[in-house]
Amino acid sequence: MSAIVLAGGGSTRMGKNKALLQLGEKTMIERIVDTLRPLFNEIILVTNHPEEYHFLKNIIYIKDEKILEERNSLIGIYSGLLAANNSYAFVVPCDMPFLNQGLIKYMIDKLEDEDVFIPFIEGHYQPLHAIYSKRCIEPIKKLLDQQKYKIINFFHEVSIKTIDEDTVKRFSKEFTCFLNVNTYQAYLDIQKHWDKLLIRGD
């Protein structure tokens, strides 16, 4: 299985590239890549500025397919899946620093032949912490062509399996593994509660 890390967004709420923010001894993107490394035989970073990530080793860098003017994570998933050398890919954003290795491994192990394997938490899918098959490429392209960018809008065209809250809680009691760092305030809060968050993420 491949891992696809999305890093092609504008980080407008943060005001600077959030992937490169320092958290403890590592940048956010390094934390993510280090968590994924033992689990996947290829890691694909989808970014239009690969030069900003020269410090990451053994990574495949790809740019977004040039089919849209605007930015959105769906185009990143599409571009990553097209480039992936495996039939399945686990997709994550560049701003989810408390990824739980145990949960991701569980997802890899429990995948059967579904097209999407995804946590369903508090009434919502977690589309940026999910496994997608290459069979999703066509339905995603259809959405992009219709200028519809909500990831879950193609789910009715593919087979889906979900992971429930209780299962996720076995790995990450308070769902810290899905925590996004989108704003500078969120970044400051995380730094303040760093030790506690690291434990909760386990």
Ligand SMILES: Nc1nc2c(ncn2[C@@H]2O[C@H](COP(=O)(O)OP(=O)(O)OP(=O)(O)O)[C@@H](O)[C@H]2O)c(=O)[nH]1
């Ligand atoms: N490859 C790629 N990734 C994207 C694109 N747009 C967003 N992403 C990624 O998708 C994830 C979620 O993005 P958001 O937080 O919604 O958007 P963002 O642009 O990063 O941040 P804001 O500008 O503050 O909304 C992040 O990892 C982004 O880097 C895109 O056009 N291409």
